[in-house]
Amino acid sequence: MTPRKHTNAVYVISVAAELAGVHPQTLRIYERKGLLEPSRTPGGSRRYSDADISLLRRIQELTDEGLNLAGVKRVLELEQEVESLRAELEQLRAQMREAIQATHRQYRRDLVPLNQQLALLNETARLFDSGR
Secondary structure, three states: OOOOOOOOOOEOHHHHHHHHOOOHHHHHHHHHOOOOOOEEOOOOOEEEOHHHHHHHHHHHHHHHOOOOHHHHHHHHHHHHHHHHHHHHHHHHHHHHHHHHHHHHHHHHHHOOOHHHHHHHHHHHHHHHHHOO
16 A cells, blocks of 8 residues: 555545546555555545545556556555655755764864964964073
Protein backbone atom coordinates (compact mmCIF):
# COMPACT_ATOMS: atom_id res chain seq x y z
CA MET A 1 0.00 0.00 0.00
CA THR A 2 1.31 3.43 -0.87
CA PRO A 3 1.22 6.13 1.78
CA ARG A 4 -1.01 8.99 0.81
CA LYS A 5 -1.43 12.53 1.89
CA HIS A 6 -4.25 13.13 4.28
CA THR A 7 -6.98 14.95 2.44
CA ASN A 8 -10.71 14.91 2.74
CA ALA A 9 -12.05 11.66 1.38
CA VAL A 10 -15.32 12.78 -0.16
CA TYR A 11 -15.85 10.84 -3.40
CA VAL A 12 -17.93 7.67 -3.49
CA ILE A 13 -16.58 4.83 -5.60
CA SER A 14 -18.67 5.63 -8.70
CA VAL A 15 -17.54 9.26 -8.76
CA ALA A 16 -13.91 8.33 -8.09
CA ALA A 17 -14.02 5.77 -10.90
CA GLU A 18 -15.48 8.33 -13.29
CA LEU A 19 -12.89 10.97 -12.32
CA ALA A 20 -10.09 8.44 -12.84
CA GLY A 21 -11.59 7.08 -16.05
CA VAL A 22 -11.98 3.49 -14.87
CA HIS A 23 -14.77 1.12 -13.88
CA PRO A 24 -15.67 0.94 -10.16
CA GLN A 25 -14.73 -2.76 -10.15
CA THR A 26 -11.23 -1.73 -11.22
CA LEU A 27 -10.92 0.35 -8.04
CA ARG A 28 -11.86 -2.69 -5.97
CA ILE A 29 -9.19 -4.72 -7.77
CA TYR A 30 -6.59 -2.02 -7.14
CA GLU A 31 -7.52 -2.06 -3.47
CA ARG A 32 -7.25 -5.87 -3.25
CA LYS A 33 -3.81 -5.71 -4.93
CA GLY A 34 -2.64 -3.16 -2.35
CA LEU A 35 -2.27 -0.29 -4.80
CA LEU A 36 -4.59 2.03 -2.92
CA GLU A 37 -6.43 2.23 0.36
CA PRO A 38 -9.50 4.45 0.38
CA SER A 39 -10.94 5.78 3.59
CA ARG A 40 -14.02 4.12 4.97
CA THR A 41 -17.16 5.54 6.49
CA PRO A 42 -18.36 4.08 9.81
CA GLY A 43 -20.71 1.93 7.70
CA GLY A 44 -17.81 0.59 5.63
CA SER A 45 -18.39 2.49 2.38
CA ARG A 46 -15.31 3.55 0.46
CA ARG A 47 -14.49 7.24 0.21
CA TYR A 48 -11.80 8.60 -2.08
CA SER A 49 -9.80 11.80 -1.74
CA ASP A 50 -8.16 14.03 -4.35
CA ALA A 51 -4.86 12.28 -3.51
CA ASP A 52 -6.54 8.93 -4.23
CA ILE A 53 -7.80 10.24 -7.58
CA SER A 54 -4.27 11.41 -8.49
CA LEU A 55 -2.93 7.99 -7.53
CA LEU A 56 -5.59 6.29 -9.64
CA ARG A 57 -4.60 8.43 -12.62
CA ARG A 58 -0.94 7.49 -12.10
CA ILE A 59 -1.89 3.81 -11.97
CA GLN A 60 -3.79 4.26 -15.24
CA GLU A 61 -0.77 5.93 -16.86
CA LEU A 62 1.44 3.01 -15.87
CA THR A 63 -1.00 0.33 -17.02
CA ASP A 64 -1.51 2.21 -20.30
CA GLU A 65 2.26 1.96 -20.77
CA GLY A 66 1.98 -1.80 -20.51
CA LEU A 67 2.82 -2.55 -16.88
CA ASN A 68 0.89 -5.22 -15.05
CA LEU A 69 -0.43 -4.47 -11.55
CA ALA A 70 2.58 -6.05 -9.84
CA GLY A 71 4.83 -3.80 -11.91
CA VAL A 72 2.67 -0.78 -11.12
CA LYS A 73 2.89 -1.56 -7.43
CA ARG A 74 6.69 -1.81 -7.62
CA VAL A 75 6.97 1.46 -9.58
CA LEU A 76 4.77 3.25 -7.04
CA GLU A 77 6.89 1.87 -4.18
CA LEU A 78 10.08 3.00 -5.92
CA GLU A 79 8.63 6.45 -6.64
CA GLN A 80 7.73 6.79 -2.95
CA GLU A 81 11.23 5.67 -1.96
CA VAL A 82 12.83 8.17 -4.34
CA GLU A 83 10.66 10.95 -2.92
CA SER A 84 11.62 9.96 0.61
CA LEU A 85 15.31 9.84 -0.28
CA ARG A 86 15.09 13.25 -1.97
CA ALA A 87 13.56 14.73 1.17
CA GLU A 88 16.27 13.11 3.31
CA LEU A 89 18.98 14.38 0.96
CA GLU A 90 17.62 17.92 1.12
CA GLN A 91 17.53 17.73 4.91
CA LEU A 92 21.15 16.53 4.98
CA ARG A 93 22.17 19.28 2.58
CA ALA A 94 20.58 21.86 4.85
CA GLN A 95 22.41 20.40 7.86
CA MET A 96 25.66 20.43 5.90
CA ARG A 97 25.17 24.09 4.90
CA GLU A 98 24.53 25.00 8.53
CA ALA A 99 27.64 23.11 9.68
CA ILE A 100 29.75 24.90 7.07
CA GLN A 101 28.35 28.27 8.10
CA ALA A 102 28.99 27.49 11.76
CA THR A 103 32.58 26.53 10.91
CA HIS A 104 33.08 29.77 8.99
CA ARG A 105 31.65 31.77 11.89
CA GLN A 106 34.08 29.99 14.23
CA TYR A 107 37.01 30.76 11.91
CA ARG A 108 36.05 34.43 11.86
CA ARG A 109 36.00 34.52 15.67
CA ASP A 110 39.37 32.76 15.87
CA LEU A 111 41.11 35.01 13.37
CA VAL A 112 43.16 37.85 14.81
CA PRO A 113 43.31 40.93 12.61
CA LEU A 114 46.75 41.57 11.06
CA ASN A 115 47.27 44.92 12.82
CA GLN A 116 46.74 43.22 16.21
CA GLN A 117 49.23 40.49 15.29
CA LEU A 118 51.83 43.11 14.26
CA ALA A 119 51.32 44.94 17.53
CA LEU A 120 51.85 41.68 19.44
CA LEU A 121 54.99 40.91 17.44
CA ASN A 122 56.37 44.41 18.07
CA GLU A 123 55.65 44.10 21.78
CA THR A 124 57.31 40.67 21.91
CA ALA A 125 60.32 41.96 19.97
CA ARG A 126 60.70 44.88 22.41
CA LEU A 127 60.63 42.48 25.35
CA PHE A 128 63.44 40.41 23.87
CA ASP A 129 65.42 43.50 22.87
CA SER A 130 65.12 45.02 26.35
CA GLY A 131 66.33 41.78 27.91
CA ARG A 132 69.79 42.08 26.26
